[in-house]
Amino acid sequence: MSELVIETTGLRKEFRSRRGGLRVAVQGLDLAVPAGGVHGFLGPNGSGKTTTIRMLLGLARPTAGTMRLFGRPVPAQLPHVIGRVGAVVESPKFSPNFSGRRNLQLLAGAIGATPARVDHAIETVRLTGRDKDRYRSYSLGMKQRLAIAATLLKQPDLMILDEPTNGLDPAGIREIRETIRDLGSSGVTVLLSSHILAEVQQVCTSATIIGAGRLLASGTVDELLGSGSAYRLVAPDTAAAAEVLDRAGFVPSHVDGAVHVEADDPGELTRVLGEAGIWLTELAPLRADLESYFLELTEGEQLGEPTAAQRAGGAA
Incomplete structure (x- = not known):
């Protein structure tokens, strides 16, 4: 069995509303991400994906459950593993008047990364030839690729990308998709959070599908969809x-x-x-597509009715 880079058991996160009510963002989530390749973390907006990622990164504390990164319990041992993790959760701040390369050089200097890492990061995200242009002239897709390049300076073993194609035009989406494929094939484990089902189907080798903070299904894309005859x-x-x-x-x-x-x-x-x-x-x-599969899994969920997976005895 492959080493699990990310593992959560019974993960739960509750929020108190201003009116004193209780809102459950994540409920009993068991997440298992194997080493290598691109793992899709799929669910509609508001399903608990970002909350889960924030808990894994120590930005939010779980109400209940356990989490492990590279086999280490987090957040207790997060300082021991955070150096192996790169994440693009929110839009990073870069100097608009500096070039993309200069921005990366400043970041590299701050963490003690070599100039060679800057070169490698630029090449990996396919910004060669545009790296000396000012950041303010970059398209949204280029800015997102520079954000990924910044996280690559630390040579992470795990890359967490939260909705990386949000707001991008088709060309930008294609650029990010190609970058993610390159990362997955290079040996970096990528957790790709997305609500775009076609995106996950095109770039991921495995996926976890959640809805309303609950696990609906998990496995390789072929296992989820069936190889079909x-x-x-x-x-x-x-x-x-x-x-x-x-x-x-x-x-x-x-x-x-x-x-x-x-x-x-x-x-x-x-x-x-x-x-x-x-x-x-x-x-x-x-073969089935993820959109059809996802709609089947979440059928009736918004009405509070059992989903197809629950009627069949639970998700995989």
Whole structure:
């Protein structure tokens, strides 16, 4: 079993409202983030993601439960592990009149990081060529990448990113997405907090889904969605393709100009059709998307009704 970089058990956070009432932001959360890759921390706004991150970083104290970073209990031993953690939770403050590189050099000097680390951080977040431009001329996406570069100066083993694409245009989102992929493949464990389901599905190897401060599901993306054995195929004559598959014992269906069919081996589909003189122009696996899965998990939650996961006996 992989080492757990982040582990929480029964984590709970309560807040007192101004009227004296009690609000529970996180309730009984069990979170397990394995070492390596990008782990999505997924949930709608207000689901408790940021509160959980703040507790892990020692910025808020839990009401109940336990937390561990790299196997060490936090916040008690946070000083022993915080040097291994980089986090972008809020927009950092940089000097607008200094270049991106100069801002990083000042930060590096403050923590004793070498000039080589500045170079490496700039290269990692793909700011080479723009690093000598003034910070105030940067787009929102570039500013966010500079924030990530600043945390890389300490060479963290764990990077925590809280909604890093908020407010970005499509180009900025793509830039951050590529940076996150690079970090995950470089050996850094990334905890990516997001409410954008497609974003998590595109960059994460595993994910935890929460709603109203509770764990709904956790596992690899393939485990959550299922590898599936259904395929979407397109041919010049989809009706003829469906007829051939039907005669061969498959159960095809017509969906939006394509044929959907289940098969243990996609090669068998191409063989059967090829022998009938039908050549495919498209063959792709069908699998659930995180949006559909998430909506199923949270069905009825806002009404206080049991979710689909609860009706089935609880989330994974």
